[in-house]
Amino acid sequence: MVTWEDERLGVVGPFPVRSSRWHDVGPVAAELETLVGVPVLVLRLVSVEGGADGQGGHVTYHAAALRRPAVRLADSAAVLAEDALRADWATAAGLRSALGWAEAALRSAGRPVTGPVEQVKTWNLSGLYRVPTADGPAWLKTTPPFGACEAEVIGLFGSADATLVPAVLAADSAARRVLLDHVPGEDCWGVPEDSMLTAVERLVGAQAALAAQGAGRAAGTTLPDRTPKVLAGRLRELLAGEAVRGLSAAELAQVERLADQLPAIVDELAGCGLPETVLHGDFHPGNWRSDGHGTVIVDFSDSCLGHPAFDGLRPRAFLSEQRWARVREIWTAAWAERLPGSDPGRALELAEPLMHVGYAVRYQEFLDNIELSERIYHEGDPAAELREAIRSA
Template sequence: MRQVSAVVTCGDTFHGRFGPVEMPSPWWNDVAPVVTWLSGLLGVPVVVLRLLDVDGGALMRDGHVTYHAEALEQPAGLPANVPIHLGDEEPLRASWATREGLRAALDWALAITGPSEIRQVKTWNLAGLFHLPGGNAWLKTTPPFAAPEASIIAALAEVDPTLVPKVLAADPARGRMLLEHIPGEDCWKAGPDLVPETVRRFARAQQRLSLGLQGIDDRPAPHEAIGEERGLPPGLIDRRSVLAATRRLPRIPGSDELLAEVPALEEELAACGIPYTLVHGDFHPGNWRAVPGGAAVVLDFADAHVGHPAADGLRLREWTGDAEAWVEAWSLPGADPRRALEVAAPLAALGQAVRYQEFLDGIEPSERRYHAGDPEDALGEAVKALRRLRRA
């Protein structure tokens, strides 16, 4: 259960604290019901800027959550300039978590779509998501450490335009993207036919984009951005080896053993005969959208990178309990996809630990509670996967 309170401002005017009120959704980043409550209470459009505090709760849900909300118009009949302390300005604060940054993003989107109601759906350190029904569009805002989604979508659209959403506009320097609305619903309950078909379609696109990235000997320095000359979208991070990126990770029992094994694991994985390519990074049906009976559109490429596609197969298995569709899709001549899943398991978990640490390093302190402990948990999974592999 999530209870919510909100500190409300409008520009430089503070209007006070409201709540607590119980919300129908337990998730901290699900701000749609918070916006509905505050807009109805104050009689003006309201957006949530950021999370201020959580009392109780864990794993991104439940507890008493306090937000900073911004009224887009001055509410009538409320006291003004109520003394409220919101903390110092943070250099790592997301642009859409500030009044100026959020208003600029909304103005940018509305200048493209024309007048529209603004429905804020989610906001947290990894993204802001807004539905603009009048423009049949969605505004997504992302932090500097997110992958360049618009260029990734463009590259995949060259291969299969039905696989990805249509980008109406993008401002990558400011982390803004405007997507055309996709009918249907998210595929959390994907049917038995949708999963294998979507996996096959996505794998075909990945295979088209591999373009000579079969080995690891010619890789650029770890974390070097891959340019267009390699046939992939510019700005992608090369994660074919994650060893150099582990220096900021915590150490847990078994992690030194794991890190010592990384070069051998990478050689074993390369020997499985599957090309390195664009990896989605969070490939599961919750990041697909479809109408009943229709083909799925794949969304959310913020964690995409150059790496081994077995990471996507492992993520799929984590969510659905089955990776057979991935094995079938990657049964290329001379390849051993089943073995690739086994060898990639510790490397993929280690890569997730690196990514979680990047989140923690790139977000302001009040938002770190979303990801606290995640690098250690992922490292623990990597150690377990390595020990399973070596016992096999």
């Protein structure tokens, strides 16, 4: 469904695209541009028929043309509804504002834009755009108010290890916009080389340093508190809301029992001797980027204050058992070296149900703060995490 300025032009498609993931809209924009003959940007997902887990099926998007096309588009009676929770970058005006800010910021930084911006991803949690400059690409990322301020978190981790994070070229923290320098290499989905695993030990080093400094708790920081004691209370809140929708009566009873057990688990976890610190919040290999020599961590929008075992456990679901055993070994050895007398291995065991409670809380925050048509990305996720919490407990 294509609009230009305030005018509805019509519909194009259906047509196949290279990526089956709904938020990978770069191929959608590229194909649509070929079909209508003018530059376009995808604003948001409107509806999905079929598909599951964020991919496949027949997806309808709303796209904005940057110039009026010469071709006539097919009529459609479908409605483009307004939604008070719509992300700023999911509107034509909001996206123009973000791109204009990026162009001005890069010009001020001595890296003027040299070509058209390439749209890579858009959904309720972020928009990602590759911006060409004479000194190589920069990346514009837009995030919602309920996400962490990435520039702030990158600054915290960068103060402990500047090579662990991407370079920030400019930031508008109030509008949740950040311009990042390009990080060479590839995201580490399924990468076999052990070189990428340096991210694990280096994250531990940075988190230990930040904990020693009291970073993240200083006045002026905006990080949400998802420490173990706080999460124990948040589980009670989830039990009273829609997060438990879809759980059976038996599962709900198990979650109730887990809520009763959590205070004791929290106390035992504290006894393992690891400090609460700044977390990445989604520390899986897809957010590690490696060129075979060094590894940089990206995507800090889920960062928070919490127990480091939550980040330590996160890679497990994305790795083979053999690779997970290696990651676990690196993580526990790194903490044991920095804190002699601590028990990081036991901390991983105790923290697992709390970690899943934390993700249930986070997914419910997504659902509470995104527009109706985009809830399909996260429906059922809070209940799924609560099932994992009772399984691991």
